[in-house]
Amino acid sequence: MPTSHLSRIVAVAAFAASAWLAGPSPRASADEATTSPALKSVQGVWTSRDDAEVAAKWTIKGDVFKATVNGVEYLGKVSVDDAAKPHPSFTIDVTDGPGEVKGKTAKGVYKIEGDQLIVNLSVPGGDRPTGFDPNGQDVYLFELTKKSAQ
DSSP: OHHHHHHHHHHHHHHHHHHHHHOOOOOSHHHHHHHHHHHHHHOOEEOOOOOOOSOOOOOOOOOOOEHHHHTEEEEEEEEEEESSSSSOOEEEEEESGGGGGTOOOOEEEEEEEEEEEEEEETTTOOOSSSOOOOOOSEEEEEEEEEEOOO
């Protein structure tokens, strides 16, 4: 085997070994670094009180939204805008769920008070509420408590 060919093989092997030893690329943490502070503030598992009218468990990791509401599962992408007026906005692009909700957007407003996430959310496809009064049949007020990490 010619020396130049052997030296190329050794160089490729050394590069592969150094990449493997370095571990995962910084891209994994780059996504976390680009997550807005507003989106970071809603990360985690949020649940309704036991006596709530609507039983809910929301899990938000990155921009991935997974929820169970009264036993029905929803999946989607969440975005928040803490600079929106008159209240910060909370938007879920539903990627999977029952009936006609798949592919629609649920728009809402939110606030965080201590370990509480309060979201007034329209039905998917509805108009964004302007406040936290759940008037009408097309808006749901979720008062969720952050579960502690175990």
